[in-house]
Amino acid sequence: MTASTVPTATPKYGEGREALLRAAVDVVAHKGLRGLTYRAVAEAAGVNNSLVAHHFGTRDSLIAAAMEWSSEQSIASSRLREAAENGGTFTEALLDLLLEDPGLQVFQYEMILEARRRPELAGPVAALYESYVDALSGGLEAFGIRDNVRVVARTLFAALDGLVMQYLAGVGREELAAALEEVHQVVLLRRDGG
Structure with a gap:
């Protein structure tokens, strides 16, 4: 499955963390847990992957x-x-x-x-x-x-x-x-x- 099959939505101001959580759910739903990377979540959310690390610190978090x-x-x-x-x-x-x-x-x-x-x-x-x-x-x-x-x-x-x-x-x-x-x-x- 390609990254383009994961729905993407650019987060609005004040929705960044929630947009990342929605993106994480969508990535796992489409690619499985092994497909859950900062890069995949950031791409699905339409943000830089450093934002994922900033909000959550670790993949387990x-x-x-x-x-x-x-x-x-x-x-x-x-x-x-x-x-x-x-x-x-x-x-x-x-x-x-x-x-x-x-x-x-x-x-x-x-x-x-x-x-x-x-x-x-x-x-x-x-x-x-x-x-x-x-x-x-x-x-x-x-x-x-x-x-x-x-x-x-x-x-x-x-x-x-x-x-x-x-x-x-x-x-x-x-x-x-x-x-x-x-x-x-x-x-x-x-x-x-x-």
């Missing part, structure tokens, strides 16, 4: 910051709590979480796989999973789940994680929506039945 940023972006896009509080649909909120930005999901899977080879990434990967469980716990509470919320959230996230993998493997939106509607029915049973 860049990786850790990109992992945190990617989970924040995914969670912010889900609007799960907002859907619950405003009468929105559970399925659409979860589809947004799954499909809003597939590059974020690809990046995160690359990091999860890399953590199997590099134990120093195990902590940030565990934090990534916990951030999703925390967000889902809040959404489930807003939907009226009261008992064992974190257990239910972790179980729900396991289903979502698998569905994301299926989406990345080519399963269509309609099939995902049908699966998520089944998940929704289980959550409703949990809410209504305690």
